[in-house]
Amino acid sequence: MSLAGLQAPPYDGGTLASVLPAVAASLGSTRYAGEHPFDLHDARRAVVVLVDGLGYELLRQRSGHAPFLRSHLPAARRIECGFPTTTATSMGSFGTGLPPGAHGLVGYEVLVPGEDRLLNELSWENGPDPFRWQPSRTVFEEVQAEGIDVTRVGPGYFDGSGLTNAALRGGRFSAGRELDARVEATLCAVRATPRALVYLYWGDLDKIGHTFGCASWEWGNELESIDRALGVLAERVPSDTAVYVTADHGMVDAPHALRIDLAHDPELVAGVRHVGGEPRSLQLYCEDGAAADVLETWEQRMGTRAWVASRDEVIEAGWFGAVRPEVLPRIGDVLALMRDNFAVVHSGRTRPEILALRGLHGSVTADERAIPFVRISPRNA
Incomplete structure (x- = not known):
């Protein structure tokens, strides 16, 4: 969506x-x-x-x-x-x-351009x-x-x-x-x-x-x-x-029963090199040439649980305001913004005390x- x-x-x-x-x-x-x-x-x-x-x-x-x-x-x-x-x-x-x-x-966690790693x-x-x-x-x-x-x-x-x-x-x-x-x-x-x-x-x-x-x-x-x-x-x-x-x-x-865990969902992580953002507002940094496939997969899988859009769509719609050229690569190739009370986590990359949190934010x-x-x-x- x-x-x-x-x-x-x-x-x-x-x-x-x-x-x-x-x-x-x-x-x-x-x-x-x-x-x-x-x-x-x-x-x-x-x-x-x-x-x-x-x-x-x-x-x-x-x-x-x-x-x-x-x-x-x-x-x-x-x-x-x-x-x-x-x-x-x-x-x-x-x-x-x-x-x-x-x-x-x-964002909460974003790509450091040229270093292939996320910055909190x-x-x-x-x-x-x-x-x-x-x-x-x-x-x-x-x-x-x-x-x-x-x-x-x-x-x-x-x-x-x-x-x-x-x-x-x-x-x-x-x-x-x-x-x-x-x-x-x-x-x-x-x-x-x-x-x-x-x-x-x-x-x-x-x-x-x-x-x-x-x-x-x-x-x-x-x-x-x-x-x-x-x-x-x-x-x-x-x-x-x-x-x-x-x-x-x-x-x-965001009740735990309404969360997707990427650690147990290989389809959603296929083509994704880094999962940035946070559970209510994910920024997905894709492998070379994989962004279109990742966007399509996330749109289909998330359905009405999230708004899913490409970086270009989000920027063109004005969500970040005017974007400096050097800031562009800090933004994910694909963004998934949760609706209602949904969230997406990754138990393989997140400390248990963070996974246990009940109140979340980041989305729109x-x-x-x-x-x-x-x-x-x-x-x-």
């Missing part, structure tokens, strides 16, 4: 890639002047919180666990994170303000130079150069990591382990200077969703904790400070691609 009938993300009309440029414009950045897809209030200081895995539909469905965020939902925007709906790609879009084809972080763009283990892999200046670098003080708040191991250097470099880094500690670090940073942009990342909601499922009580409990912390943050920032909350993707629960369903953009205007506005 091709991608016919699906609309690619509106990269020119306000997606996750538009968030930081719009916030920068509201702070008076001349580099991003005119970036107003969200009609933000002007502010002297801003805090942008990214909650990993907080999809718009999940927030709406589980809003009983989030009274603070629920009170701001009427004015919130339902935007898209981009494609694929995976953290590494979304962080590239968020940090650079560019679509995936331009920043080049085009999240862990960046044995990865290439992140500054060359993603050479564009980030929004943080641009606004820091304009005199807007930038602080990034997250877990200590993010500082200097491959993904951080590729997508989120610029300004200073402040580490905090627990959410309350990160809120305090954010408050210290935003109070320290009259013109500031502070970015706060929290990833435990995504971890819990992967482990227990996004319909679990554990997910709801974590959302309650996040909601309380956000309420404290919004109350304690200076009165000239805007607070924004967004996410990198949503999530669906509304539950995965829709994210919130919650705006909490300065109190003095």
Whole structure:
């Protein structure tokens, strides 16, 4: 089943890639002047919180666990994170303000051209130079150069990591382990200077969703904790400070009974040299001359369980936005994007703890691609 009938993300009309440029414009950045897809209030200081895995539909469905965020939902925007709906790609879009084809972080696991191996763009283990892999200046670098003080708040191991250097470099880094500690670090940073942009990342909601499922009580409990912390943050920032909350993707629960295991399916792996992407959004790198046969086989076998398309079809339809020439070979020859709650795994190449995960993302369903953009205007506005 091709991608016919699906609309690619509106990269020119306000997606996750538009968030930081719009916030920068509201702070008076001349580099991003005119970036107003969200009609933000002007502010002297801003805090942008990214909650990993907080999809718009999940927030709406589980809003009983989030009274603070629920009170701001009427004015919130339902935007898209981009494609694929995976953290590494979304962080590239968020940090650079560019679509995936331009920043080049085009999936969870992608081919390293010329090296016949996959790169995990999240862990960046044995990865290439992140500054060359993603050479564009980030929004943080641009606004820091304009005199807007930038602080990034997250877990200590993010500082200097491959993904951080590729997508989120610029300004200073402040580490905090627990959410309350990160809120305090954010408050210290935003109070320290009259013109500031502070970015706060929290990833435990995504971890819990992967482990227990996004319909679990554990997910709801974590959302309650996040909601309380956000309420404290919004109350304690200076009165000239805007607070924004967004996410990198949503999530669906994918029961194990609805999964295909490529380790036991020789027909589906015939002609496939590398299986990249992730279980909800596979990128298949084919042996020379095998791409057409792989495409036909996957279309027939997957049927209504997935949208299957060639790299050229996906690019032409605009799912990656404009694609730089050097990024083209990083994208699979054939892409298989799961519908409903289906997934495709490979038990021969995947650790058991990863196979055990229940909540997944990466594909193009509304539950995965829709994210919130919650705006909490300065109190003095």
